[in-house]
Amino acid sequence: MQTPTARVKKQVGRLVEASAAGAQSEAMSTVEKALSLLDRFDRSTPELGLSEIAKQSGFDKATTRRLLLSLAAGGFVEQDSESRLYRLGPSLLRLARLREAAFPFIDVSRPIVDDLSAETGETVHVSALAGATLSTIYVCESARAHRVAVALGTRLPFNCTASGIVCLAFGTESLRRAAFAQPLAKLTRHSIASLAELKRRVAEARQSGFAANDQGFEDGVSSVAAPILAASGEAVGAISIASPTARVDAKTIERHGAAVRAAAARIAAGLGARPQRLKTA
């Protein structure tokens, strides 16, 4: 409620209050608000000041600070005592390890990704779905000099990546709804720009079991991805081969498509063997 206009919210129906990045559409619980602050951090801005976080997320400064304090109490953020900037906290490391113990996505993927990278000579990465966000969790870069570099933790827009397409194709209905409702990112001039086109590509991927993407994410990079399916049959992530476009032709795509599908199946099998069912004593 920064502007007087916001006061008359009811009269004009629903106002979009948050600026730029803070895209909280409907009512969020306090907890969701706090957690959404964590998404303000990324690789290029690992540390942020209070005002910056408040502005980006659209919350009041006092509110933002209180939320950050709560997050800090749990070790989810910490404040540099000198610069007063906030950054992600150490509790995340422990919880991520525990997550891996319960559902060893990275640990299972690692050898399979490494193998696939060695076989194909290309960079291979695995990404995981978290809500309506897809981001890379493990990468093995090609050994070749001319290769694609992918940073860990990169967010992959659904409409700009092969991984995104296959996740939509094999994800839940609610994921598709969420993704189709978002405005489509436009990272290159090859990025899928229309909803109709996106839906068509998703339907295609559902048929073939994999998807190819030609420079939709970055110019000169093409990739082929297959979904990783949980025991329930729904996609929990994707595995993708990313190559310089110069090395890719129709035959390569077919070969890589078969390879990612096989690798995805191996990962799914590894995840299928769940940890011990607990007694809940």
Place this chain on the structure above:
Amino acid sequence: MQTPTARVKKQVGRLVEASAAGAQSEAMSTVEKALSLLDRFDRSTPELGLSEIAKQSGFDKATTRRLLLSLAAGGFVEQDSESRLYRLGPSLLRLARLREAAFPFIDVSRPIVDDLSAETGETVHVSALAGATLSTIYVCESARAHRVAVALGTRLPFNCTASGIVCLAFGTESLRRAAFAQPLAKLTRHSIASLAELKRRVAEARQSGFAANDQGFEDGVSSVAAPILAASGEAVGAISIASPTARVDAKTIERHGAAVRAAAARIAAGLGARPQRLKTA
């Protein structure tokens, strides 16, 4: 409030409502309550049902569920669609990666820990402070057959480990207050059992710059640890050599003490070089 006893709460003053693990001392914000639920998961119980989480944390079932829903919306927990059990969610992987990008504790420690393990022939682990919790974040096990195994993500009670002692010795005043207020864990008959003894050991460590622990965590395991100090001079974690007690004598302790101090300094140096100061444009 399942028991009739709880009904008469007011009459007996303040009851300790939460059972065993749910140790929320003072008033917690809603956000802190939600985050505290994540601590109900550990290596031995990676998945939990709603009622179990509610019981352990001392919150109402409806409240617990709403908090879990908020956490799930952010991908911090997820629910197995079949078993209905909750487990830690995939967002933690991404955020942990981002944390590492901002403050590369594990990445910096890895080679140093590996080297130290190779040099000493013993298991070496690094642990990180998150609030008043210390837990292992990286481990390199000894190559020898007779060795100490340490699981990643293990919580290290301050009074039972060398790492805990040095963290108290070089941590913040508030950390000491928090740790000294907690009841002391009793993992073996060697665990430090009195507050006076604990304080004495902490003072000693502050003098020598390292601490040794003889079977306080597990019988037959001795360890030597040094604190890892941030730019601010406060401990952010510790590095520790864990050996079978049979291989440890006074001379070994001195040697290992010097080794962990050197390794800790190298890690601190690696962390000192901070990521680019952002423009906050």
Place this chain on the structure above:
DNA sequence: CCTATCGGTTCAAATAATGAACCTTTATTT
């Protein structure tokens, strides 16, 4: 068939979150 327990839901009552205005410090401009 009854009972216990599970996950999940409801809605009045109680509590906690909110944000405009304020303070303090620090860096920049004049």
Place this chain on the structure above:
DNA sequence: AAATAAAGGTTCATTATTTGAACCGATAGG
């Protein structure tokens, strides 16, 4: 050096959210 701007942080009356006892439906056991 004074003035200004912008940062982090704090306050407290207003407001909206959280809370939890009671409830439902399903499943499992005796």
